[in-house]
Amino acid sequence: MNKFLRTLIPADIAKGLSVTGKHFSQVFFTANRRKVPFHIVSEYPEVPAKVQPRFRGRLTLLKDEQGEIKCVCCLACEKICPTQVITIEKGKKEGRKMPFPVRYDFEMERCIFCEFCVESCGFDSIILNHQFELAAYNREDFSLGTEGLGQNMFELSPTGKFSVADD
Amino acid sequence: MFKNEEMEINLGPQHPSTHGVLRVKLRLDGETVTHCRPMIGYLHRGVEKICENQSFFQGQVWTDRMDYCSAVANNLGWVEANEKLLGITVPRRAHYIRTLLNEFNRIASHLIWLGTHAMDIGALTVFLYAFREREDVLDINEAFCGSRLTTTAFRIGGLREDLPPGFEKLVHKFLAKFSSCLEEYENLLTENRIWKKRTVGVARLSAEDAIALGVTGPMLRAAGVAYDIRKAFPYAAYAEMDFEVPTRTEADTYARYQVRMAEMRQSARIIQQCMDGMPEGPVMAKLPKILRSEVNEVYHATESPKGEIGYYLVGEKGSLNPYRFHVRAPGFINLQSLPKMAEGGLIADVVAAIGSLDIVLGEIDR
Ligand code: SF4
Ligand code: SF4
Numbered sequence: 001m002n003k004f005l006r007t008l009i010p011a012d013i014a015k016g017l018s019v020t021g022k023h024f025s026q027v028f029f030t031a032n033r034r035k036v037p038f039h040i041v042s043e044y045p046e047v048p049a050k051v052q053p054r055f056r057g058r059l060t061l062l063k064d065e066q067g068e069i070k071c072v073c074c075l076a077c078e079k080i081c082p083t084q085v086i087t088i089e090k091g092k093k094e095g096r097k098m099p100f101p102v103r104y105d106f107e108m109e110r111c112i113f114c115e116f117c118v119e120s121c122g123f124d125s126i127i128l129n130h131q132f133e134l135a136a137y138n139r140e141d142f143s144l145g146t147e148g149l150g151q152n153m154f155e156l157s158p159t160g161k162f163s164v165a166d167d
Numbered sequence: 168m169f170k171n172e173e174m175e176i177n178l179g180p181q182h183p184s185t186h187g188v189l190r191v192k193l194r195l196d197g198e199t200v201t202h203c204r205p206m207i208g209y210l211h212r213g214v215e216k217i218c219e220n221q222s223f224f225q226g227q228v229w230t231d232r233m234d235y236c237s238a239v240a241n242n243l244g245w246v247e248a249n250e251k252l253l254g255i256t257v258p259r260r261a262h263y264i265r266t267l268l269n270e271f272n273r274i275a276s277h278l279i280w281l282g283t284h285a286m287d288i289g290a291l292t293v294f295l296y297a298f299r300e301r302e303d304v305l306d307i308n309e310a311f312c313g314s315r316l317t318t319t320a321f322r323i324g325g326l327r328e329d330l331p332p333g334f335e336k337l338v339h340k341f342l343a344k345f346s347s348c349l350e351e352y353e354n355l356l357t358e359n360r361i362w363k364k365r366t367v368g369v370a371r372l373s374a375e376d377a378i379a380l381g382v383t384g385p386m387l388r389a390a391g392v393a394y395d396i397r398k399a400f401p402y403a404a405y406a407e408m409d410f411e412v413p414t415r416t417e418a419d420t421y422a423r424y425q426v427r428m429a430e431m432r433q434s435a436r437i438i439q440q441c442m443d444g445m446p447e448g449p450v451m452a453k454l455p456k457i458l459r460s461e462v463n464e465v466y467h468a469t470e471s472p473k474g475e476i477g478y479y480l481v482g483e484k485g486s487l488n489p490y491r492f493h494v495r496a497p498g499f500i501n502l503q504s505l506p507k508m509a510e511g512g513l514i515a516d517v518v519a520a521i522g523s524l525d526i527v528l529g530e531i532d533r
Contacts, residue, residue: 012358019354020292040299052306054331056313082225114228114319119327128313 070125073099077117109142187528203509210532231317234530239272240471248467248478261325266404267441270434275304276472284522325451366420370508370520384474390418396470473497498526
């Protein structure tokens with residue numbers, strides 16, 4: 001008898017529906033009226049996504065106050081990188097005591113954003129920035145270096161681009 | 168007119184409910200499965216071999232990519248196995264933070280399981296609710312180590328950095344709402360007649376079979392065996408934590424659901440205890456400049472959300488990288504029980520069985 005009643009009255013389904021209904025009404029009746037909205041979806045491309053301060057984005061070379069590259073070519077980052085995406089060529093520059101990276105190549109497509117390079121650098125000359133929109137159409141767009149427009153390692157990568165080669 | 172013949176079909180490898188690239192070869196007699204063989208290897212990357220060619224420090228990034236739903240738990244096993252091999256003692260605060268993040272990871276992994284498993288069986292709603300909370304856990308991961316999924320959270324010898332400012336607030340905000348969220352999922356599922364029809368008594372795996380096949384984790388606990396490495400061989404700070412090991416005796420899909428739900432509650436409890444009893448002090452041990460192995464071989468097992476994940480490392484004394492590295496992946500071993508569960512049942516229940524295994528193919532194929 002009990003079983004029959006339970007089959008007849010769908011209390012279990014109603015329980016589930018009440019959860020859905022509760023959330024629906026919360027969002028529906030308070031839309032645009034509450035300071036902290038109930039709905040949790042963000043309108044991502046229109047509203048830029050916030051990341052945490054420690055977010056690991058793309059590798060960036062830093063410059064000091066004089067505009068000099070801080071890196072002194074100790075090659076620690078090249079050695080520690082698990083995917084071997086950093087290639088550094090040591091060189092000299094006029095009026096600079098420390099070695100200077102003639103080439104600092106970074107192949108972003110194989111970088112796994114692990115931050116080991118930043119950790120190994122004893123001179124604080126690289127960081128991972130907060131950029132995560134790094135998709136591109138061509139492989140060449142992922143080879144970054146110290147030179148080149150839109151492909152250097154000092155600024156943010158351009159977003160929404162088709163290809164650097166097109167320009 | 169109709170010949171009474173068995174039909175052979177492939178489930179996967181591009182089937183959405185096989186959780187990745189698992190292919191299951193089924194032989195059917197009508198709707199009944201008479202023969203079932205999982206075929207694996209589609210996601211093989213050679214993680215074990217790669218790690219043998221890298222230093223102890225670098226190997227951790229590969230463990231992220233084995234079981235990508237529970238990367239923190241994999242990291243924890245890797246760093247602890249290495250600490251054993253290299254003879255390093257870790258500060259107590261680091262142990263607490265590791266435990267804390269590991270339990271968050273267990274919640275995230277179980278939520279993924281809940282969402283996808285329910286979706287496979289037909290309850291699409293739960294997926295959205297489960298991923299809402301998982302998002303918060305990923306935010307906590309991001310606040311701590313900067314990455315959401317492939318965390319590389321720990322370092323051999325401790326942690327890279329201490330907890331970030333504002334971390335407690337994130338944790339308390341999560342804990343405050345999590346129990347009501349769990350109630351929401353249970354309202355949606357526990358008594359739902361469709362859910363019960365699809366799970367109660369489906370894909371049974373008795374305790375004897377589970378032990379014989381080496382099945383661990385919630386699968387084993389749903390068969391009534393209270394084996395949890397956190398209790399049996401405590402690691403990190405689990406010896407100081409007060410928690411229960413939930414078990415069920417029915418050994419079916421529904422029991423596994425109940426066990427995992429109860430485990431999430433226990434995880435929240437452990438997180439609370441970690442936050443309350445967090446000791447002060449350094450988070451990193453003093454390390455030699457170059458990591459060289461101290462002993463010849465170690466096996467270290469930890470309880471990942473899926474079961475026992477064991478790292479077996481052979482390092483000749485003084486070597487810079489492991490000579491041999493092997494992972495005892497819980498998913499790989501649990502998957503062996505699929506024929507036992509599926510044979511004799513209906514083909515629709517194979518999906519429920521795969522879902523209740525909670526497999527991640529990245530870890531099975533490595
Ligand atoms: S973040 Fe990791 S993978 Fe990327 S360059 Fe640095 S060390 Fe290499
Ligand atoms: S570790 Fe730092 S200083 Fe050394 S080569 Fe790399 S970026 Fe330059």
